[in-house]
Amino acid sequence: MNISPKKLQKLILENPLINIIDLRNDNQKKNNPLKNLKRRDISFEKIKDSDLNDNTILICQFGIETEKFIIEKKLSNVYNLIGGAAAWNYYISKKEDISRYARQLVLPQVGEKGQKQILESKVSIIGLGGLGTVVAQYLVGAGIGTIKLIDGDIISLTNLHRQPIYPISSIGDSKSKTLKKILSDVNENCSLISYDEYIDDENISEILIDTDIIVDATDNINSRFIIDRFCKKSKIPFVYGALYKFEGQVAVFNHNSGISYSDIFSNNKINENCNDIGILGMLPSIIGNIQSLEVLKIILKISPNLSEKLLIYDGLSHTMEKIELI
Amino acid sequence: MSIEIKVKCFAHVKNAIGKDIISLKMKENSTSDDVEKMIRKMTNSKLNNISFKIAVNQKYVSSNISLNDGDEVVLISPVQGG
Numbered sequence: 001m002n003i004s005p006k007k008l009q010k011l012i013l014e015n016p017l018i019n020i021i022d023l024r025n026d027n028q029k030k031n032n033p034l035k036n037l038k039r040r041d042i043s044f045e046k047i048k049d050s051d052l053n054d055n056t057i058l059i060c061q062f063g064i065e066t067e068k069f070i071i072e073k074k075l076s077n078v079y080n081l082i083g084g085a086a087a088w089n090y091y092i093s094k095k096e097d098i099s100r101y102a103r104q105l106v107l108p109q110v111g112e113k114g115q116k117q118i119l120e121s122k123v124s125i126i127g128l129g130g131l132g133t134v135v136a137q138y139l140v141g142a143g144i145g146t147i148k149l150i151d152g153d154i155i156s157l158t159n160l161h162r163q164p165i166y167p168i169s170s171i172g173d174s175k176s177k178t179l180k181k182i183l184s185d186v187n188e189n190c191s192l193i194s195y196d197e198y199i200d201d202e203n204i205s206e207i208l209i210d211t212d213i214i215v216d217a218t219d220n221i222n223s224r225f226i227i228d229r230f231c232k233k234s235k236i237p238f239v240y241g242a243l244y245k246f247e248g249q250v251a252v253f254n255h256n257s258g259i260s261y262s263d264i265f266s267n268n269k270i271n272e273n274c275n276d277i278g279i280l281g282m283l284p285s286i287i288g289n290i291q292s293l294e295v296l297k298i299i300l301k302i303s304p305n306l307s308e309k310l311l312i313y314d315g316l317s318h319t320m321e322k323i324e325l326i
Numbered sequence: 327m328s329i330e331i332k333v334k335c336f337a338h339v340k341n342a343i344g345k346d347i348i349s350l351k352m353k354e355n356s357t358s359d360d361v362e363k364m365i366r367k368m369t370n371s372k373l374n375n376i377s378f379k380i381a382v383n384q385k386y387v388s389s390n391i392s393l394n395d396g397d398e399v400v401l402i403s404p405v406q407g408g
Contacts, residue, residue, distance in 0.1 A: 219408035243407030244337040265404040323381040
């Protein structure tokens, strides 16, 4: 059985003598001492059946090893603290439950510090079609603190094969407002703000104020130049994504004032988008997920990333070409 | 003497040529710009409205460079679907 830090605190108030056991190693205990929690320290190697009674709570660093231990030993009345010591300490200091992120917390590149960075990040997604709906879902899931959802478009029947998050009943409704409503139920940690308008040179500064990273999920080159100009001026990175039939491109521009979209692409007069040339619904999902991954890598300062690189993915052959842009 | 250049085709180039990869036999000392000219010639006027950036051996080249036998060239075109 699993228990969240919030529920554990409630349980302790009801029963202060509850049996809590910290199974972490000495190094983990030294580096991340448990805050405000009466417990016994026993190692995985030394714990005996007699140490456990009904409603015992087991704690490890991220709630992964204890969960495995409980399953292997078939312990029916013993609880695993979800997210482990990392989630407990975060809850005590911030009153915010991060146990839902246990599976990403355990990654050395994330951890408690990285999750805090994710929770405090502000990301704007421009365009809520095939790419943007996917990016929004995974960034909400990851725990981004504030996400601006920007698109002046309405949902149409021919969007749904590649934007299946929108229900058929939402046809004719605003994409930004509908997506905000749907995703508001997914993660209470994430603050969602919708803008039912297209960006232009006049409104972009006002809409994108207080943004750390911009996701370009638009469907036209002109919008990308507007985003690029703003990002260069404001020194904000933008994660570019674009599609062509079975292909997609992803890059991170303006990262640390690095190479920009306009350094690579000219304003070609290409009058084509997914409506004209066709697209399978899966392709924006693949490319949008790569964009989401790059957003988290920027927040967590993980390298290698796609800063100063252009990734071209071909969905027919499943080949990728990664081009160094400097 | 001639050199052989491998052109990896994406997006508009792939659409115009109809292949993922083609090999071009070129004169020694040919350049990246020569590849673009040859591709444009091969595809008649299909790529007239599109400007390309060029990558050689997975590296973007901002100016015209000489090519060597076996080099891989990509013509990068902007795509806009989302």
